[in-house]
Structures are given as C-alpha cells and as structure tokens.
Amino acid sequence: MFDRPENKVLALSFTAFTTAFAVWMMYGVMGIPIREELGLSDTELSWLLAASALGGALPRGPIGLLTDKYGGRIVFTVLLLMVVPGAIIVSYAQTYEQLVGLAVWTGLAGNTFTVGIAWNSAWSPRERQGFALGVFGAGNVGASLTKFIAPPVIALIPAGYIAGVVPGGWRFIPMLYAVMLVVIAFILWTQAPTPDRKPAATRSFLAMHRPLRAINAWRFSYYYNAVFGAYVALSLWLPKYYVDTFGVGLTTAALLTASFIFPASLLRPVGGWLSDLWGARRATNMFLLIMIAAVIPVSIPGLIRSPYVFAAIVFIFGCGMGAGKASVYRYVYDFFPRDVGVVGGLVGQIGSFGGFIFPPIWAYALTATGIPETMWIGLLFVSVSCYVWQLIVARREGRAEAEGRLFAGGAKASRIPVP
Numbered sequence: 001m002f003d004r005p006e007n008k009v010l011a012l013s014f015t016a017f018t019t020a021f022a023v024w025m026m027y028g029v030m031g032i033p034i035r036e037e038l039g040l041s042d043t044e045l046s047w048l049l050a051a052s053a054l055g056g057a058l059p060r061g062p063i064g065l066l067t068d069k070y071g072g073r074i075v076f077t078v079l080l081l082m083v084v085p086g087a088i089i090v091s092y093a094q095t096y097e098q099l100v101g102l103a104v105w106t107g108l109a110g111n112t113f114t115v116g117i118a119w120n121s122a123w124s125p126r127e128r129q130g131f132a133l134g135v136f137g138a139g140n141v142g143a144s145l146t147k148f149i150a151p152p153v154i155a156l157i158p159a160g161y162i163a164g165v166v167p168g169g170w171r172f173i174p175m176l177y178a179v180m181l182v183v184i185a186f187i188l189w190t191q192a193p194t195p196d197r198k199p200a201a202t203r204s205f206l207a208m209h210r211p212l213r214a215i216n217a218w219r220f221s222y223y224y225n226a227v228f229g230a231y232v233a234l235s236l237w238l239p240k241y242y243v244d245t246f247g248v249g250l251t252t253a254a255l256l257t258a259s260f261i262f263p264a265s266l267l268r269p270v271g272g273w274l275s276d277l278w279g280a281r282r283a284t285n286m287f288l289l290i291m292i293a294a295v296i297p298v299s300i301p302g303l304i305r306s307p308y309v310f311a312a313i314v315f316i317f318g319c320g321m322g323a324g325k326a327s328v329y330r331y332v333y334d335f336f337p338r339d340v341g342v343v344g345g346l347v348g349q350i351g352s353f354g355g356f357i358f359p360p361i362w363a364y365a366l367t368a369t370g371i372p373e374t375m376w377i378g379l380l381f382v383s384v385s386c387y388v389w390q391l392i393v394a395r396r397e398g399r400a401e402a403e404g405r406l407f408a409g410g411a412k413a414s415r416i417p418v419p
Contacts, residue, residue, distance in 0.1 A: 005193035006123040009072070010132055012192055013116040014139050016076060016184045020109040021142030022149075023083060023177045027052045027103055028236040028257070029150040032243065032250050033170045038096055042240075046363035048096070049236040051103035053355030056110020056232070060352060064114040064345020065208055071196030072119025073189065076112060080185040083109045087178040091171040106174065109181075110232075110355075113137070114348045117329060118341035122197040127276065129333045134272025134326035140231070140265035147239075147254040147261065149173070155251075199338060211339040212346055219389060220331050220343075221350035223284065226291070226382045227324035229354020231264050237359050237375075238314075245372045246307035256311045264318035264325075271323030275330035281390070281397050283327040288387040290320030295383060299376040354382075 027034075027049055035045050067075045086105030093099050116136045124132035150173050159169035167175060200208050211217060238260060242253035275283040294317035297303055304310045328351075329344065336343040362375040 006120075006125075006132070008191065008193055009123045010120055010136060012188050013072070013076065013119055014136050016080060016188050017112050017116050017136065017139030018142040018145065019177075019180050019184050020080060020083070020112040021139055022145040023087060023142075023174075023181065024052065024056050024107055024110040025142065025232075025235050026106070026146045026150065026173055026177065028239055029146055029154075029250070029254055030170045030173055031236070032239060032253075033154060034099065037170075038099075040096065042244075043360070043363045043367065044096065045240065046237075046359040048100055048103055049233075049359045050356045051100045052107040053110075053232050053236065053352065053359070055104040055107020056113075057107075057349055057352035057356055059108065059111050060114045060349035061342065061345040063111045064118050064341040064343075064348070065200075065205065066341075067115045067118040067345075068122075068200035068208065068339070068341030069198060069203075069205075070201075071198045072115050072122070073192040073194070073196045076115045076119065077185050077189045079108065079112055079115060080181050080188070084178045084181050087174040087181065090174040091167045110352065111348075113139075114341070114345045117344045117348070118199075121333060121340035121344070122199050126333075126337070130272035130274075130276035130280070130326060130330040131269060132272070133329045133333070134269040134275075137268040137272075137325055137329070138266050140268065140322075140325075141262060142265075144258040144261040144265070146173075147258040149176075151251040151254045200341065208339065208342050211336050211343050214335070216331075216335050217343050217346055218350075219393070220328055220335075221347045222389070223328045223331075223386050224325070224347045224351025225354040226379075226386045227287070227321045227328060228348075228351045229356075230358060230379055230382065231318075231321050231325070232352060232355025233358035233362075234314075235261055236355070237362060241372065241375075242307060246310070248307055252307075256307060259311050260314045260318040262318075263315055264322040267319055267322035268326040271326030272330060274323065275327040280327050280331040280334055281394065284324060284331065285387070285390055285394075287320045287324035287327055288383060288390065291317055291324065291383045292380065292387060294320060295376055295380045299373055299380050301371050301373045 031045050031049060063075065083106055086102055090102045090106060093102055117133060120132050120136050121129065153172055154170050157168040157172050161167055238257040239253040242248050242256050243250065271283065271287065294313055298310060298313050332344050332347055333340055361378065365374040366372060
C-alpha cells in the first residue's frame with residue numbers, strides 16, 4: 001500500500017504531525033510542575049499555555065501558502081528542524097519570561113498541521129479528500145502522547161541534572177522531544193516521494209491571496225475555532241481543571257484528559273469519511289449538535305461532581321469535535337479545491353487562535369466569578385453560534401448541491417464549487 005506515493009505522503013505526514021503535536025501540547029502537563037517550581041498564579045499559567053498556542057496559530061496562513069508554492073516535503077522538514085533548538089533551550093530555562101518566549105518558539109510545531117493538510121490535498125484524489133485529511137488530522141492524538149509520557153517521566157527522573165548535563169524532571173521532556181523531531185525530520189526528508197507536487201508553483205503570491213476575500217473562508221475559520229481552537233485550549237487546560245476542580249493527582253488528570261483527546265483526534269478519519277459520504281454541510285450540522293448536547297450539562301454549575309462522569313461527558317464532546325475538524329476541512333476543499341494551502345492556512349490560523357485566547361479568558365472568568373463552569377458556558381455559546389450560522393446558509397448550499405455546483409459526497413458528480 002505504501003508504494004503508492006499518496007499513501008506514503010499520508011503515513012509520513014501523520015507520523016511527523018503526531019510528534020509535532022506532542023511538542024506543541026507539552027506545556028499542558030509540564031505546566032503543573034512549572035507552576036509549583038516558579039510559584040505561578042492561575043492567570044500566569046494561562047498565559048504560558050496561551051503563548052504555546054499562539055506560536056502554533058499566527059504563522060499558519062503564510063506557511064500554507066509556502067506549502068502550495070514550494071511543496072510539503074521541504075516546508076515540513078524545515079519547520080520540524082526550526083523547533084529543535086527552542087525545545088532544547090526550554091530544558092534549561094530558569095524564569096517565567098524565558099518560558100513564555102520559548103513557548104511561542106516551540107509552539108511553531110503546531111503549524112505542521114497546515115503543511116500536512118495542503119500536502120495531502122495535493123496528493124489525494126478528490127473522492128478520498130475527506131478521509132485522507134481526517135487520517136492525517138488524527139495526528140492530534142500526539143497530545144495524548146504527552147499526557148502518557150510526561151507524568152511517569154517526571155516522576156521517575158528526579159529534578160536536577162544527569163551527569164551534570166542532561167536535565168531531569170519536567171525538563172527532560174522537551175529534550176526528549178528535540179531528539180524525536182530530528183529523527184522524524186530525517187525520515188520525512190529521505191522517504192517522501194519526489195518530485196513533490198506544488199499546486200501553486202506557477203502562481204503569484206498576490207493571486208494566491210484572492211480566495212481570502214470570500215466570506216466562506218472566514219465562516220469555515222470560525223467553525224474551526226469551535227472544533228479545533230477549543231480542542232487545543234482544552235488539551236492544555238483540562239489537566240489543571242481536573243487537579244483544581246476535582247482534586248485528583250497529576251497522573252489521573254493527564255489520563256482523564258487523554259480520554260478527551262483520543263476521540264477528539266482519532267475520530268477525524270470517521271468525520272472525513274462521513275463528510276465524503278454525506279457532504280460536509282450535513283456532517284458538520286450533526287457534529288455541532290453532538291457538541292451542543294454534550295456541553296450543556298457541564299455548563300451547569302455544581303451539576304457534575306464526579307470527575308469520571310465529567311470525563312464521560314467531555315468524551316462525547318470530544319467525539320463531536322474530532323469528527324467536526326475533518327468535516328470543516330472537507331468544506332474547505334469543496335469550495336477552494338485549488339487553494340487548500342492558503343485558505344486552509346487561514347482556517348487553521350484563526351481556528352487555532354482559540355487555543356491562544358480561551359485559556360486567559362477562562363482564567364479571568366474563574367478569578368472574577370469563582371465558578372469553574374464559566375469556561376463551558378463560553379464554549380456552549382461558540383458551538384450554538386456556529387450551528388446558527390450553518391442554518392442561515394443551509395438553503396443556499398442545498399440549492400448548490402442539487403444543481404451539482406457543490407460536491408455533496410458519495411456518488412454525486414462534482415463540478416466547480418460555488419465561490
């Protein structure tokens with residue numbers, strides 16, 4: 001199967017993205033011992049987590065454009081190697097300010113998602129776009145990799161320096177990830193098919209930006225803020241939420257967080273397959289309804305008192321998010337098949353911005369009200385507003401599908417989508 005170049009691209013990009021995502025999300029677990037070591041407040045910790053999310057959000061637009069222009073092989077490899085020095089320096093950082101700056105640097109690993117989306121779109125056939133992008137995006141499970149690796153490593157390797165050089169405790173995690181990034185970058189560069197596909201190799205940068213004037217590019221960005229930006233924020237914030245709200249230990253908090261991350265990551269292929277079968281609009285509607293139904297009970301202050309009941313409900317919320325992340329990018333391909341890099345970069349950039357802005361908002365809301373559930377009330381508002389926007393445009397999209405101007409999945413013929 002891996003003799004086919006599109007499958008090789010998918011396998012390599014999935015592996016690299018899984019590792020990169022683990023690096024991006026490492027502060028979610030490391031933040032607890034860092035808070036204890038430096039005596040940080042909840043607000044200070046939230047900005048540290050937000051800084052990591054910011055690094056994975058801001059450059060996505062330009063990086064998507066570069067991928068369409070020069071190919072995913074070189075952009076992916078360079079991006080992985082750019083993160084390595086920052087990860088090494090994190091292991092030796094001593095102050096809060098240093099860690100915040102380095103969090104932005106290592107957060108660049110999150111931009112590998114945009115590279116992989118554009119790269120796989122260039123290689124995968126139209127009828128398998130949703131599934132292929134869903135499989136690649138399942139690399140979000142790398143967030144669980146951190147949740148499983150970091151707590152036992154922190155517990156087993158004592159703080160200090162091994163042989164006076166290699167740091168222990170939480171500082172060993174970024175050093176380990178730096179080595180993994182180098183290995184993955186080498187494998188990707190040597191094994192990826194050549195010559196690479198570059199959909200925009202002959203187009204000017206100005207022409208590549210024109211699709212961003214379409215309102216649908218911004219609509220999909222807002223949807224992605226609900227299904228992915230909130231996912232990033234929750235992956236970083238939930239360990240702290242479990243520790244502070246339910247009084248569990250760090251290892252238990254990390255495992256319960258992983259129970260959210262797994263469905264929110266591994267269901268992306270299912271979401272992509274259903275989007276290919278039903279059409280992105282119908283699939284996205286269903287996934288948003290699942291999210292709304294799940295977030296309502298956890299939004300009610302004091303209703304859920306068991307961390308395990310809470311985790312089960314958040315698991316369902318993660319199912320909707322995981323499938324929804326794939327359907328949104330199926331939407332992007334339906335409307336912008338020649339511009340997945342630049343439009344997908346915008347969608348990822350704005351969508352990921354939620355991972356930056358949500359943690360500080362949650363921290364300030366908690367400080368002001370003392371009610372942990374305020375964060376879920378906010379996520380309920382975002383989910384409902386996405387669904388309402390979907391209802392507003394549903395009739396127009398339905399007509400376009402019926403006329404064959406918008407790909408609806410399954411055996412339906414597809415032509416040039418509506419702008």
